[in-house]
Amino acid sequence: MNRYIALQKIVEIGSFTKAAEALGYTQSAMSQMISSLEDELSIKLLYRSRVGVKLTLEGADLYPFIERTILQYQAMQGKANEIKGLETGVIRIGTISSITCHWMPQLIKEFQALYPNVQFILHQGDYSSIQEWIKVGAVDFGFITPPAVTGLHTITIKEGSMLAVLPTNHKLASHSTVSLHEIVNEPFILLEEGHFSEPMEAFHACNFEPNIKFCIHDDYAIMTMVEAGLGISILAELVLRRTNYHIVMLPVEPPIIRTIAIGFRDKNSLPIASKYFIEYLISNIEKLP
Template identity: 30%
Template structure:
């Protein structure tokens, strides 16, 4: 039988029956799985074998076992059903994207410097999607918003709990800021240069402070904060006025006054920015479309990511 004739003869019900028999090992269980009778499964397999001219299953008292060619054919059948599932997914997304809402929980530096461009590009393609953006202050508030159902997608640099799926988007390096009039050698600076200045750092409850402290401890470097400040912009302002130096994530420091001197740490440090969703959450099509946009967006120091697909 020619390829075109075979393609015209094979039915999706036959492929589903073949896959079910492969998974269950007998016609009776396959019928229960598909919601049809055992004889219907047997007939579907027999018809498929007749149309293809090969034996797919060896029948016996202990069930049905795929033949070697049957094992190869079931892989093709699974691929075909997977493509159909993908077509259905795309169709459902298209139907659902005439409108929709995406609720985002995000910290300030990503909300300011990353999200606007992504949303603008997203709206060029899908202008009818509404966005609700909540900027959080505490490091644990992002996960809380998702757990309470107040947000669909979160952005965080924290390690995430087991009930979340997280995908790396990009990495944000920590830099050293020195006052405008300080005499600082060019990169690479030494730890001795940094230790000459009072340090202006985040509050101890801030995860960025934890990262900095762990980095210094790992390298056996002392870390003594002359000031501990909540707001990033205040830290930058104090450096600008000559009150000390700071170690700060680049995105958090922006926009930087041009007079401030920027150097790299003697040993690099970076934070990982991730998108997170609740595991097994029933996300609307608009959210999946936004996750696709995150996956293909351009970021500073961008790293490849794998974001969840609609199912």
């Protein structure tokens, strides 16, 4: 392949001497490579004149194929470098608790079956902190909701319902659904998600102001407090799966929908391992709860 690249550089520059300098060869080595290539092909590729070096007629006919061969070789090298990059890659992700618990274990397990040496670093936060981590480069990408971010590229992954969470002895616990009007004056435990909250947006859309008694950063701590009768809350249906808390979960009217997306600064600047993981995630969206 070095002989093809040498030929290409000579044709580009029009000089054996300058092409040799550009590629770091001696002029003698450059001449030997071209001579070897011409012997192999049994074709005279170049001729020299007072104005420089040019392709012969036969060389000009063959040259487009040589150029394509070089491009294919470079593409192969690029792919090989990508694969080698995955051997020691580190994927840094900003995530929220429901995604950490219910998406990441299976995704990581399956991805590491393909690329066993890739490491994962998970930073768990909220919409505001994850957005900031992405912008300053502390994580490669993160799970966010599009209305909560600015200045980032996003790819929507899934939508999911949010449910009212009540103590088992609550007066509304036997209902099939609860309305925001019914719970607006109840002691409310708000999940701290940064500057954006889907339940708060829903309350405000109805011109309601909930009776917030506690603001907590952890979904599971909220479930514990609801179980103890300290208030009610609204949490993502995803995080409410596989829990052992004695609580009641009911649909909300009007429905509250949470949109989960991947956010990143620039896809082209993402590390190779993170690009592969995002592609893997997108191709397996239907498997995600």
